[in-house]
Amino acid sequence: MSTISTTQVISDSALDKPRTGTWDGGNEPFNASYGKLMMWFFLLSDAFTFAAFLTTYGLIRHRHLAYEGTAEAFKFSSNYWPIPEKVFNSFPGLHGIDLPLAFVALMTMILIFSSVTMVLAVEAGHRFDKKDVQKWLLWTILFGTIFVSCQAWEWSHFIGGTDEGTLMNDGTRFFGANLTVNQYGPVLFADLFFFITGFHGTHVFSGICLLIYCFIATTNGTFEKRGHYEMVEKIGLYWHFVDLVWVFVFTFFYLV
Amino acid sequence: MANHAPEHPAHTGEIAKPNTAWIWKTFWVITAITALEFAIAFVMPSSTLRNSIFIILTICKAFFIVAEFMHLKHETKGLIWTILVPMSLLIWLLVALITEGNAIHKNIF
Numbered sequence: 001m002s003t004i005s006t007t008q009v010i011s012d013s014a015l016d017k018p019r020t021g022t023w024d025g026g027n028e029p030f031n032a033s034y035g036k037l038m039m040w041f042f043l044l045s046d047a048f049t050f051a052a053f054l055t056t057y058g059l060i061r062h063r064h065l066a067y068e069g070t071a072e073a074f075k076f077s078s079n080y081w082p083i084p085e086k087v088f089n090s091f092p093g094l095h096g097i098d099l100p101l102a103f104v105a106l107m108t109m110i111l112i113f114s115s116v117t118m119v120l121a122v123e124a125g126h127r128f129d130k131k132d133v134q135k136w137l138l139w140t141i142l143f144g145t146i147f148v149s150c151q152a153w154e155w156s157h158f159i160g161g162t163d164e165g166t167l168m169n170d171g172t173r174f175f176g177a178n179l180t181v182n183q184y185g186p187v188l189f190a191d192l193f194f195f196i197t198g199f200h201g202t203h204v205f206s207g208i209c210l211l212i213y214c215f216i217a218t219t220n221g222t223f224e225k226r227g228h229y230e231m232v233e234k235i236g237l238y239w240h241f242v243d244l245v246w247v248f249v250f251t252f253f254y255l256v
Numbered sequence: 257m258a259n260h261a262p263e264h265p266a267h268t269g270e271i272a273k274p275n276t277a278w279i280w281k282t283f284w285v286i287t288a289i290t291a292l293e294f295a296i297a298f299v300m301p302s303s304t305l306r307n308s309i310f311i312i313l314t315i316c317k318a319f320f321i322v323a324e325f326m327h328l329k330h331e332t333k334g335l336i337w338t339i340l341v342p343m344s345l346l347i348w349l350l351v352a353l354i355t356e357g358n359a360i361h362k363n364i365f
Contacts, residue, residue, distance in 0.1 A: 062357030
């Protein structure tokens with residue numbers, strides 16, 4: 001009990017004041033607030049994780065044989081790496097029609113557009129326009145949810161497989177994919193698909209949760225009382241990062 | 257206690273006009289690059305050249321997202337380099353592991 005009272009040498013009023021000196025924590029490194037700086041460092045570390053995934057994809061892809069020949073003559077085989085335009089060529093509601101990469105292009109545009117609505121929310125926050133912040137956050141949540149739903153459809157299609165399936169070595173037909181067998185190509189192809197798009201989808205899901213929190217706090221006037229909408233900016237940084245990662249996933253998983 | 261975002265005076269109720277032209281401009285640039293990538297995927301046969309074009313276009317898109325949407329272009333030089341320098345290590349990781357993949361490939365086939 002006595003230790004508490006003896007350590008309180010500095011008066012309470014002195015502690016309440018913000019510090020201003022360079023060496024007592026009063027300056028802002030890089031002119032960025034603590035929260036924003038730490039978000040940047042978190043995103044940097046997260047970028048390393050995603051880069052490790054994508055580099056692993058590169059290594060494993062180069063380790064396997066590449067498919068030689070035209071896209072028209074392509075057949076699924078575990079002997080070579082599949083070409084993405086023949087794996088991802090279906091579209092919800094258009095069964096049996098070959099639409100290479102159409103659905104994933106749509107998903108990409110949805111996510112990029114959600115990034116735009118996110119910047120609009122941040123911009124509205126700078127102007128203390130509570131109504132606009134709410135509006136753009138809701139649009140961002142909507143597009144984010146659509147993206148995750150699209151991914152869920154793509155996963156279920158990937159797991160379910162095509163109508164024909166692929167004839168396996170043991171004479172049976174296999175449809176779709178799991179972590180140990182798949183009809184599209186080498187086992188690791190499906191594994192990498194699940195891990196990379198799954199890890200990204202988890203990020204989008206977390207982003208949606210953060211945005212919902214942001215929307216509730218905006219509605220309650222929390223940020224207005226605080227005097228700034230910095231939380232929207234920080235969550236915005238995270239959201240753009242998720243979009244950025246998808247840009248790379250789109251190139252390395254679907255285009256190359 | 258320090259390092260909080262600069263405190264703004266209590267909001268007076270007057271809401272400024274939105275300034276969104278730059279946001280839409282960036283959006284159209286990114287959309288155009290994506291459309292170009294998509295077109296190249298069908299017009300050009302798969303090759304190292306095509307992959308290089310894809311990677312360059314992707315880095316262009318990444319530049320617009322990070323510089324404009326994430327506002328990094330308008331941060332201090334110190335912060336910009338703090339983010340970019342560690343990222344450049346990834347180029348080395350990529351080159352090293354792709355080379356490794358090719359080496360394993362040669363051993364197997």
